[in-house]
Amino acid sequence: MSLWYQCVMADAVEIFATEVRRYCELIESRPDDTRLREIAGQLARLYAAGLDLPRVAASGDGVHSSVPTLDDCKGLSVGYYSVVSDPLQLIDNSVVIGDLRDDLADIYGDLKRGLLLFESGREEEATWDWRFGLRAHWGEHATNALRVLHAMIEQEPIEQFIGIS
Numbered sequence: 001m002s003l004w005y006q007c008v009m010a011d012a013v014e015i016f017a018t019e020v021r022r023y024c025e026l027i028e029s030r031p032d033d034t035r036l037r038e039i040a041g042q043l044a045r046l047y048a049a050g051l052d053l054p055r056v057a058a059s060g061d062g063v064h065s066s067v068p069t070l071d072d073c074k075g076l077s078v079g080y081y082s083v084v085s086d087p088l089q090l091i092d093n094s095v096v097i098g099d100l101r102d103d104l105a106d107i108y109g110d111l112k113r114g115l116l117l118f119e120s121g122r123e124e125e126a127t128w129d130w131r132f133g134l135r136a137h138w139g140e141h142a143t144n145a146l147r148v149l150h151a152m153i154e155q156e157p158i159e160q161f162i163g164i165s
Contacts, residue, residue, distance in 0.1 A: 009054040013127050016049040017118050020111045020130070027108045032075030033152075039104070040149040046111075047142050053131040056124050076101055081148045100148050103141040110138040 023042050031039055083098045110133040118126035133139065 012049070012052040012054060013118075013123060016046075016053055016130065017115065017126075019046045019049045020115050020118075022046075024108060024112050024115060027104055030075050033077050036076075036149055036153050040146060040153060043107075043142050043146050043149070046107075047134075047139065047146070050130065050134045050139065053127055053134070055131065056128045058128050058132075059125050074101065076104075078148065078152055081144075081151075083144050083147070098144050098148070100145055103145040103148075106141050107138045107145070 019042070023046050026035075026039065026042055079099050079101045081098050081100060082095050084093045085096045086093055111130065114126040114130040114133070117123075117129060
């Protein structure tokens with residue numbers, strides 16, 4: 001692996017770690033509906049930065065630091081929402097219930113765990129954990145949450161949006 005590639009990948013991990021810190025700080029501040037745009041923007045930046053994380057081999061002992069859990073984001077007015085269980089299945093796709101507050105808290109837990117690894121010098125293990133979570137857990141929560149946040153933010157009638165009374 002070239003030195004250039006290693007530097008680029010290290011930059012991608014640093015950028016992601018910065019976005020993780022911002023997300024965790026935002027969620028720890030117990031946001032409410034006045035901060036929906038901020039939450040959506042941070043989730044979008046986080047997801048985009050996650051897509052750039054490098055592939056690394058699983059490493060470490062499999063023991064993760066315990067992460068303080070959040071009850072959920074109780075300041076948000078919308079909790080439950082509907083979502084299709086498999087967006088790639090076109091026929092007989094069942095609608096299931098999601099929970100925005102739980103989504104944001106689960107994302108927090110996954111990312112905070114990786115951040116604790118990262119900040120303890122276990123960067124490669126943190127990178128693997130974050131990338132695996134993007135694929136297997138927090139990524140789905142993030143994309144579902146973005147859809148709901150978009151609906152909440154843009155629920156203003158189109159006539160008001162374009163200035164027609």
